[in-house]
Amino acid sequence: LQCLSCGSDIELDAFTYVNYQGRVICPKCRWQQDVRIESGELRFASNVSDVYAPIRDMVAWDIPSEILADLAEASLDAGVLAYKSAVVMARRCVQAVLLDRGISDQKLDDMLDEAKNKGVLTERLFQSAKAVRFFGNSGAHPQDPALREVKQLDALLALQIVKEIIQSIYPEKQPPAS
Numbered sequence: 001l002q003c004l005s006c007g008s009d010i011e012l013d014a015f016t017y018v019n020y021q022g023r024v025i026c027p028k029c030r031w032q033q034d035v036r037i038e039s040g041e042l043r044f045a046s047n048v049s050d051v052y053a054p055i056r057d058m059v060a061w062d063i064p065s066e067i068l069a070d071l072a073e074a075s076l077d078a079g080v081l082a083y084k085s086a087v088v089m090a091r092r093c094v095q096a097v098l099l100d101r102g103i104s105d106q107k108l109d110d111m112l113d114e115a116k117n118k119g120v121l122t123e124r125l126f127q128s129a130k131a132v133r134f135f136g137n138s139g140a141h142p143q144d145p146a147l148r149e150v151k152q153l154d155a156l157l158a159l160q161i162v163k164e165i166i167q168s169i170y171p172e173k174q175p176p177a178s
Helices: 053-060 065-079 083-100 108-117 123-140 152-169
Strands: 020-025 032-038 041-046
Touching: 053 065, 053 152, 065 083, 065 152, 083 108, 083 123, 083 152, 108 123, 123 152
Parallel strands: none
Antiparallel strands: 020 032, 032 041
């Protein structure tokens, strides 16, 4: 079997996987893909099994719907190997969160400085948000040779950072009163 993400060969035990339907994880890049093997022959393989898995836990947070939609789009992009799109959408999420928190609309770098100065972002989250800004710029600026390649890890890290920022700013939803 070949990994649909990184192209590495995945060795499967012929006895165990002679008739199998389920997930296989690439030992090299950890990408999950769904497969169906019948009589030892691969019949189906897809790496788009649950593209929203990285952000599924975010529905527990009281996030504006537009920001959650952008986060979902970033997750979808990462899930279909559109890493440049994913990091651009992650950057958009950071900017939308800052705007929602009253930070004035300006260059994102200046918005991050203002958010740190106003206590909206801790030092650690400020530094992390700067990384998302860099990743987002990587996806958006084709002329800069240093920024042309965006990898899976970049997209997944950007998603994780955005989730941390959101969780630090917005409260968890309260269960309905019974």
